Amino acid sequence: MRFGSPLLIISESQFRYGYRQFRDAFRARYPGEVEILFANKSNNSLALRHIMNQEGAGGDCFGVNEMYIALLAGTNPKTLVLNGSNKQTEELEMAITNGLCINIDAMDELDRIDSICKTLNKTADVGIRLALDLDPLANKTGVAMHGPGTLKEQSDSTKWGMTREQTVEIVNKAKNMAHIELKETHFHLSRMTNEAEPFAVMAREMISWSAYITEHTGWTPPCVDIGGGWTFGKWYGTGPNGQIDDSSAPSANDYAEQISQAIEDEAQKCQLPIPKLRIEPGRILSGPTGVAVGTVGAVKENGKKKWVNLDLSTNHLSWAAILDWYYHAVPVENAAQEPTETVDLVGPLCNSDELGKHREMPPLSRGDFVAFLDAGGYVESQAARYNAQCLPATVLVCGNDAEITTEREQLRDVSGRFRVPARLLKSSFAQ
Missing domain, CATH: 2.40.37.10 (Lyase, Ornithine Decarboxylase; Chain A, domain 1)
Incomplete structure (x- = not known):
């Protein structure tokens, strides 16, 4: 074999096709602005990051190394977010210096960001990762990517996200910090089910939390990032024992339709403006x-x-x-x-x-x-x-x-x- 064995082979045309399917589906259905952030962790190849740049995609960076690769590829920092529950000082410094949005995932993180901003004489774009309640998913099961139990039980047992009360505390504190710009709320759970409904439930709950945040702080999140975990359809199925990604998996249009409708309905109910929507597809594009x-x-x-x-x-x-x-x-x-x-x-x-x-x-x-x-x-x-x-x-x-x-x-x-x-x-x- 020309390139030796074992060998990994990636199709550039399939990668671009998958991205465009997602982009076009959400742009056609969502009533507001949509930004797609490729989940770099699913495949952090420098070449694939260049392809995503050409397609106009941003990126979800988990840690300093993924952030470095994205910046090395010339990705617009304003289209990148930094996620992680235990961010180190060097990655916060890199994110602030280059202008990424940092999604806060610990109570002391805001003060650390503010201190670094003062040292560097910079402002920082900041979001907050939420620990959604997901009560409507109390009986919904999926692949146990985050431990056993229902999707709600998996979400409740993970290390990520801030409670409603913690979120309000962070927002009220950030509003009085000259170096901090509040930009978004964020959530991610590897749902891994062949259904679009859990995504719609989660999107609806993010708007409900936006109403709660508005009521208790006066700040309405202008952007919600609903993360990744999307499945794709194959006749043979993939996943544990082939139980996901089968022919029943939703299409990009299915995801876009249900999520867009859920956000629109909940925003109208809560009398909130339609927020900018960010999504973080990874495996559904790279897989x-x-x-x-x-x-x-x-x-x-x-x-x-x-x-x-x-x-x-x-x-x-x-x-x-x-x-x-x-x-x-x-x-x-x-x-x-x-x-x-x-x-x-x-x-x-x-x-x-x-x-x-x-x-x-x-x-x-x-x-x-x-x-x-x-x-x-x-x-x-x-x-x-x-x-x-x-x-x-x-x-x-x-x-x-x-x-x-x-x-x-x-x-x-x-x-x-x-x-x-x-x-x-x-x-x-x-x-």
């Missing part, structure tokens, strides 16, 4: 753009079971191990060939390393290639180095062009960060 390709090595069987070993591993498709995530697998050559046997697709690591259990496949032999679909999101960005494995290369495909966007690691990269005290070296190499 379908990518495939992870591995090369078949040893094929083993014991009379009861057959294993097809690949050089791809759960170092790369980590959700297969962590969440029992289903990635649909197909042979690269003769993909339409009828399956004739049931095999376990496994990797080379010193654990079970199961990429796909009980998969119906045509006969595979050493040197064949197997592709795992929908691997553009949370694959490269979550790749690990267990067993000192090198991270794979990533190739961006556009028309007839195929270009490396992430270099394959070499052995020197794996060992290059290590340092050995001189006393140990002396002992190890003593004659």
